[in-house]
Amino acid sequence: MNQDLLEVDKLHFNELREQVSVEKFQLLLKEFINKFTYESITIEGKNALSFEDVCHLLEKEIITTKLPEREQKEALNYFKTFHYVFKLVTSRRKINEEILKDLHEMLVDGIFVGGQYRKVNIQIKESMHQPPDYVKVYDRMAKFFYDLDNFKGSAVSKAAFAHAQIFKIYPFLEGNGRLARMVLNYILMYDGYMPISIPIDEKEVYLQHIDTFKVEKDLSPFEEYIRKILLESYEHYIQMLEN
Incomplete structure (x- = not known):
């Protein structure tokens, strides 16, 4: 049922998008990027x-001395990376390993060296599942891209799968959560959907669904959660364009 409602909303939104001015759509996109950037860097609990x-910051694109430099760099990097993803999607570039590493490198630019799989083992606090040994990361990521290329489900299922698998493998030392949310939207937009942002006040629910996938290998709760967020987002987008 939710999938049917989602397709109806998607179609309605696309019809509205064709009727409104470019400026109005750009205003909607700007509002989303601000919200997505803020929520994605804050949901990890260390944003000042x-x-x-x-x-x-995103309006001026200038780092100030009044606020923590790292947090400002993370926000600007997220902003620039999303625009890069939007460009790749518009050019019909499917995500691959090279692009994934480029996205990670952009997300951590000026903070530490990115785009390289981790070479140490790590522990995740408050998680029921621990990432695989670092020596297995290359093989796990090779399977990850094989599974993406041969995925048989819907775009929403594929986006949820990609996001959850990045969390499960944890291929990089840092920035995996931000990368996973960016990849989620990459796949959604590539298939013609609008992007989504995970609300900060739903952090516990969001992480619980990911843990369910990690431990029980059950993607359906997370997939349904993403579908719910997507439906809510479309309702908001439609209201913006109609008003």
Whole structure:
């Protein structure tokens, strides 16, 4: 049922998008990027920037001395990476290992060296599942891209799968969560959907669904959660364009 409603909303939104001005759609996209950037860097629990700080930073694209430099770099990197993803999607570039590493490198630019799989073992606090040994990361990521290329489900299922697998494998030392949310939207947009953002106040539910996939290998709760967020997002997008 949710899939049917989602397709109806997707079609309705696309019809509205053709009717409104480019400026109005760009305003909608700008609002989303500000929200997505803020929520994605904050949901990990270590962001000192307010939503207003993020909006101002993305508008000016200038790092100030009044706020933590790392958090500002993370926000600007997220902003630039999303625009790069949007460009890749528009050019019909399917995600692959090279692009994934490029995205990670952009997300951590100026903070540490990115785009390289981890070479140490790590422990994840408050998680029921621990990532695989670092020597297995290359093989796990090779299977990850094989599974993506041969995925038989819907775009929403594929996006949820990609996101959850990045969390499960944890291929990089840092930035895996931000990367996973970016990849989620990459796959959604590639298939013609609008992007989504995970609400900060739903952090516990969000992480619980990912843990369910890690431990029980059951993707359906997370997939349904992503579908719910997508439906809610379309309702908001439609309301914006109609008003």
